[in-house]
Amino acid sequence: MASLVTADGTSFELAEGETLVGRGERQVGDPPKVNLGHLPGGLSVSRQHVRLRQDHDEWHLTVERQSTNDTFVDGFALPKGFTAPIKDGARLQLGEVVVIFRGQLEPGQDVDDTLDRDPLPSPPPPATSLLLSTTPPVLPQASPWVARLQPRAALFEALGVSELTRVNPFEGLMVDAQTWADEQTYHRAAMRLHVLSDHGWGIVQGLEVVISPGAPGTLLVRAGVAVDALGRTVLLPEDTQLPLPNDGGCAYVSLQYADEPTQPQSAWDGNEHATRLIEQARVTLDCQRPKPPALELARFVSTGDLRDAVDPTTPQAGEIDLRFRERQFVRQPPDLTIAQLLVGADERHRLGLRFLAREIAQSTPYRVRWAGGVSLDQPIPSGVSMLYLTGQDEFPPLSPSQLDCLRTYLASGGVLFADACRGGDWHEFVKSVTGIAGELGVELQAVERWHPLLLSRHVLAAPPLAGAGDPGLSEAGGMIVSSSDYGCAWEGGPADQALGRERIRAALELGVNVAVFGQQRRRPLDVLDFET
Numbered sequence: 001m002a003s004l005v006t007a008d009g010t011s012f013e014l015a016e017g018e019t020l021v022g023r024g025e026r027q028v029g030d031p032p033k034v035n036l037g038h039l040p041g042g043l044s045v046s047r048q049h050v051r052l053r054q055d056h057d058e059w060h061l062t063v064e065r066q067s068t069n070d071t072f073v074d075g076f077a078l079p080k081g082f083t084a085p086i087k088d089g090a091r092l093q094l095g096e097v098v099v100i101f102r103g104q105l106e107p108g109q110d111v112d113d114t115l116d117r118d119p120l121p122s123p124p125p126p127a128t129s130l131l132l133s134t135t136p137p138v139l140p141q142a143s144p145w146v147a148r149l150q151p152r153a154a155l156f157e158a159l160g161v162s163e164l165t166r167v168n169p170f171e172g173l174m175v176d177a178q179t180w181a182d183e184q185t186y187h188r189a190a191m192r193l194h195v196l197s198d199h200g201w202g203i204v205q206g207l208e209v210v211i212s213p214g215a216p217g218t219l220l221v222r223a224g225v226a227v228d229a230l231g232r233t234v235l236l237p238e239d240t241q242l243p244l245p246n247d248g249g250c251a252y253v254s255l256q257y258a259d260e261p262t263q264p265q266s267a268w269d270g271n272e273h274a275t276r277l278i279e280q281a282r283v284t285l286d287c288q289r290p291k292p293p294a295l296e297l298a299r300f301v302s303t304g305d306l307r308d309a310v311d312p313t314t315p316q317a318g319e320i321d322l323r324f325r326e327r328q329f330v331r332q333p334p335d336l337t338i339a340q341l342l343v344g345a346d347e348r349h350r351l352g353l354r355f356l357a358r359e360i361a362q363s364t365p366y367r368v369r370w371a372g373g374v375s376l377d378q379p380i381p382s383g384v385s386m387l388y389l390t391g392q393d394e395f396p397p398l399s400p401s402q403l404d405c406l407r408t409y410l411a412s413g414g415v416l417f418a419d420a421c422r423g424g425d426w427h428e429f430v431k432s433v434t435g436i437a438g439e440l441g442v443e444l445q446a447v448e449r450w451h452p453l454l455l456s457r458h459v460l461a462a463p464p465l466a467g468a469g470d471p472g473l474s475e476a477g478g479m480i481v482s483s484s485d486y487g488c489a490w491e492g493g494p495a496d497q498a499l500g501r502e503r504i505r506a507a508l509e510l511g512v513n514v515a516v517f518g519q520q521r522r523r524p525l526d527v528l529d530f531e532t
Contacts, residue, residue: 002052002059004034004092004099011102012036014052021094022049022064028168036097044069044095052086052101059103061086066163069095145524148413155196158230161189192231201227202295202328207236209253209298209320211308217244221253221283221297227328229292232257236281245285245302253297254290258282298322329367334526336366336519339381341389341416342373348421349390349487356490356511363512364457366519376402380409385518387414390487392421394428398436407440410478413522417514422485423494430483437479444474444481453480456517457509464506465489473510478521486511 002014004021015032023037023045036045046067053060062083063071071078072093078084086092088103156162166186167179195201206224213220219242226234234257245251258281261274283297290296300306300320309315312322338357340347357368371381376398380387387409398406410416418433420426437444447453447463453475454460465484466472472484485494489507493499499507519526 002054002101002103005102006039006097006099012099014054016054018051018053020048020051021045022047022067036094036099039097041096045097046095049094050092059086059101060084061092144411145413145522148522155193158196159189159192160230161185164189164193195227195233196231199227200329200333201229201231201293202326203297204328207255207297207325209322211306211320212241215241217246217304218242219244219253219285221255226255226281226295228255228257228295230257232293233279234281234295235279236283240283242283242285244306246304247302249287249302250299251302252286252289252299254284254286254294255297256282256284256290256294295326296324299324333365333367334519334523335369335383336360336364336386336515337369337371337381337384338386338388338515339371339384340373341387342375343389343391343395346391347373349388349419349491352487352490353388356508356515359508360512360515364516366516376405379405380412380414382412383522384409385414385522386515387416388487389416389418389433390421391429391432392424392426394425394432397432398439403436403439406436410440413478413518415478415480415514415518415521417480417482417518419482419487420485421487422483426483426485430481433479433481437476437481440477440479442477442479444476444479447473447475447480451475452520453510453513453517456513456520458513460506460510460513464510465503478518480514 004012004014006012012034014034018031020026020031020033021036022033023042024035024047026033026035030048031051036042036049046064046069048064049067049069050064050071051062053062060083061073061078063078063080065081067080070093072091073084073086074091076084086101086103088101090101092099092101164186165182167173167183173179204225204227206222207226208222208224210220210222212218221236221240221242223236223238223240225236228234234255236255242253257279260278260280261276262278263275264272265275267273284290284294289299298320301318303318305318307319309319309321315321315323338353338360340350340353353370357370360366361368369383371384374380374384374387406416418429420429434444449461453473454463463473463482463484465486467484472482474481484507486507488494489499489504490511492504
């Protein structure tokens, strides 16, 4: 009969088949259990720490996924969910408790039952009971995109829990305040998990912000429903009015979840406690952009003549801007963020970027984010897939810190799309960008047929708009240099030359490919998700 032996000689017999080792008494549905909780250091053992399973003449140890403290076999750390074979005499450490596994002895084997062994070197060598040799394993080199995977799904952070635990009812169960709290926590977490994983967060219906009719100087937030970034349903059952500021600054209308205690009752401790919590929506007006879990409903510059936008898709100065409202989708699409790199104050092609963003949203599964204009004097916002740079003249060389900023961005997986505007001395712009590539150690190569840039979303045989003898597009290491002026084409052509439909369409398709190419560099698994 196999067993676990402690330092004082106490032996715990293992059941044939499977045995659970942990702390506390056996629960309903558990296999036979060995309780190590009463041993010195027993509190460091998880309630369900490991399972020992016999398979003919072999024994295997599996680390439970819900275990919290470390598990070592002969000094070799095992991750949660990992299964490893163990031999007679193996030294098991669960948290702070150390035991010896006694199984069937192999012929001629003499096992030391004592735990007083020489300390293992640091780092410990692989145990021969787990490996076929004492040579440290050669681990494969992880691909760069693997290192960029999130260490933990963001959904867990939003939920605030790592497991769903519900109350197990039975006759005689003591139902107290904690029992009620546990049951409500389970149902609320399950509901939030469903909403966030299947639908995402954002405005579900209503919640438009308009000028209140018949009430000058007042905003009206219409009734509606939303789900915040934590998966909580936010109900605004009635229209809400807000006073309109007149300080000339930028203002944001936001919606936030709030609990309001109600129906107090005297308790045994002599105090009054609310017996109910009303889940409310709180509408606020602030000069700072709201951060999740709050949702932005509208933004505007607070002036006395503020009015509703004539065209909500293109609000003008003095109009309420509703374009930044987060919408909830049935299936939460991943974000694709674009930004414009500003060298000096050159913000040309901003209209073309807007049209490109619209095209990305309509022709790809991504939800487009606009990160605005950025510089290399500060870190590029995380998640930017395409950083657009344009100009028509030479610009000063980048400083070492700016080069480091750009190098860090490119290493994160995104792309820098340097697109010369064909006006002025645009050759010097291309020369400046090429010089930056050289300082970063990037050797630009002409984009030819079958390059991923020509296939990432739309299928193109060659870079569109390229002139005779001019490749028009070069790429390497995430840097893309264009001499074809796609930015003007996205706007329909330069001010003095309207382009034909086919050339505009081809330019937009190339722009979509660039953005998707950058997203695929950052998150290659998205490609598998969309093609499945």
